[in-house]
Amino acid sequence: MYGFEVEGGFTFYKFRDFDGTEALTDGHLHWFWEIMRKAGQISVIFYDGTVESFSDFQQLVRREDQHFFFGFKDREPSGLFWLNGFTPKSCFVHIASMPGFHGKGTLQMGRGGLRHLLSVTDVAGGYLFDCIKGLIPVTNVLACRMAERSGFRKAGILPQAAYLAADNKSVDAAIFCAVRNNQDGESVVKIFNKGE
DSSP states (O other), rough: OOEEEEETTTTEEBBBOTOBBBBBBEEEEEEEEHHHHHHHHHHHHHHTTOSSHHHHHHHHHHHOOOOOOEEEEEEEEEEEEEEEEETTTEEEEEEOOOOOOOOOOHHHHHHHHHHHHOBBBBBSBSSSSSSSEEEETOOOOOHHHHHHHOOOOOEEEEEEEEEEETTTTEEEEOOOOOOOEOOOOBBBHHHHHHTT
């Protein structure tokens, strides 16, 4: 089972291991789903409306082009993130924290997950990713703020790039990027330490 720990006592497990076996059960998925549903987070996390039921969630998690990681702290679901939109050395990340871990916990999970993604190497020792990207509706001000505090930099605004199914309208979205070394040669570690 592939997993990693981050500051604050959080441990993330990859849903589907490298050999294709599922490391977590439908019970684990349902546990996370119910926490998100009861907190009213479904329409915020899956703002485009493609995930409206537990069955939709299960299908998304099991898709070959989606790589889900589920976080726990003290044996309780703390957060999740998933990767998609892969290109050579980059991908998109989508992040959500469970209600009991908002604030400092969200920041620790965001920074720790990003550190991990930008430092993981393949068997030959080469970095898997040089750039991690995120797209957040500008209407979600808190998520945009947490992205920047976690080590992402806002690269710009894409007009009407995020469809909000609950409002049946498209809104502007901020594109965020985190790179191992930016144009100024500033390492990702220095960027992570800003705002601490």
